[in-house]
Amino acid sequence: MPQKVRIALDAMGGDFGASVVVPGAGISLTRHPDTEFLLFGDSALINKQLDAHPAMKAASRVFHTDVAVTMDEKPSQALRRGRKTSSMWLALDAVKKGEADVAVSAGNTGALMAMARFNLRMLPGIDRPAIACAWPTVRGESVVLDVGASIGGDAQHLASLAIMGSAMARVLFDLERPTVGLLNIGVEEVKGVEEVRGAAELLRSMNLPQLDFIGFVEGDGIGKGAADVIVTEGFSGNIALKSAEGTARQIAEYLRSAMGRTWRSRLGYLFARGAFNALRDKMDPRKVNGGVFLGLNGVVIKSHGGTDAEGFASAVDVGYDMVRYDLLTKINQTLNRDGGALARAPDAQEAVS
Structure with missing residues (x-):
């Protein structure tokens, strides 16, 4: 059996956070059952969503942080404030440490790019x-x-x-x-x-x-x-x-x-x-x-911030494909x-x- 694809999710990213991230990842899971998820964010909000999606709950691990990068933060500000503690940073760090194969976020594009570049570095x-x-x-x-x-x-x-x-x-x-x-x-x-x-x-x-x-x-x-x-x-x-x-x-x-x-x-x-x-x-x-x-030394996927669960599932699918292939x-x-x-x-x- 092929090794599972491990996907780190910024569960606080985007306009709707966990209320879209969890059900969206759940839709992708039905298409790719050989997936497991690492969810970073407010554990109370995440677990509330996971309780409504049993299959997703069984395939997930939750890592708590109450620090989230807002959609209007400047990249430099987000990097200073959210470095090492935000849900976005922790999802990227899981890829750097080899704990996840890909990170997916619907959060602030500039902040995600700055953090990914700082944390994962560029390819030679x-x-x-x-x-x-x-x-x-x-x-x-x-x-x-x-x-x-x-x-x-x-x-x-x-x-x-x-x-x-x-x-x-x-x-x-x-x-x-x-x-x-x-x-x-x-x-x-x-x-x-x-x-x-x-x-x-x-x-x-x-x-x-x-x-x-x-x-x-x-x-x-x-x-x-x-x-x-x-x-x-x-x-x-x-x-x-x-x-x-x-x-x-x-x-x-x-x-x-x-x-x-x-x-x-x-x-x-x-x-x-x-x-x-x-x-x-x-x-x-x-x-x-x-x-x-x-161009990064790691795989990172950016979802639209205002998308719904079906749209976020598509972004997770892209991450799965980039790793699997x-x-x-x-x-x-x-x-x-x-x-x-x-x-x-x-x-x-x-x-x-």
Whole structure:
């Protein structure tokens, strides 16, 4: 029997804390019974939820702390106040100590990133972490990164994102050589800012065996699934992510309003209910909740803070998959093989001059 996947949960993170974390993890447990949980937070609140979920209670251990990082705390403040005592820190520390395989939190993104970077450290050759997510497309799914970990980045940083993103795509999609594109304002080589054009030159010159660089991808190419991995820096990536989520909700609201407008439209909905349910399921942001922090010496998953139990379950599922299919080893293998090529690559300024 395979070893169980041990998941550390920040039970106080997010807008709703244990009332979403525990039932959400319970949903994931039904899909992955070879999971055990370490829950960090207020034991009274956690145990109240566990009493209502017996299977989850049997698969869990509770570690008490009454220190929680609030959603509006600045990362530096959270690091000073919550270091070594908060539920967020303790979940990350369990990964560092080898007591858990992955940490999942719906808490403050900046604080989680600061604590994870301080506690787990970066992988060799990686300067800054990135948040990667699985993005639904008309072809299936793509990995998109960075969707909000850090603002800006030079050509070397973008190339390192391509290397890590390709490793994640191999884990998620079972691909030997994923296609990788750089998000840009056009597909022509002369378009875009210097950093993006420099990253394209680096990736072409390295000709990495673990990824197939296809060039630039425009914004509409994300939804089309133009590449298995789409790379951008955190500012534009986060805007793209939030825009897509907002558009999905907007379309869902349009459909809901249109279907209830007249008796004919209501009747039409009854006949096409299966198709509309399938569309709603495909557009549900909860089904793709869970960003992976790449570049750390450990696996950390960030859930949306305002999600419900089903959405949190999706984030736990992502953590399970990243451990079960050995994401960290694959990233290390890729960096050992391709990271050297990145270090030896020509200077990005020379590449576009």
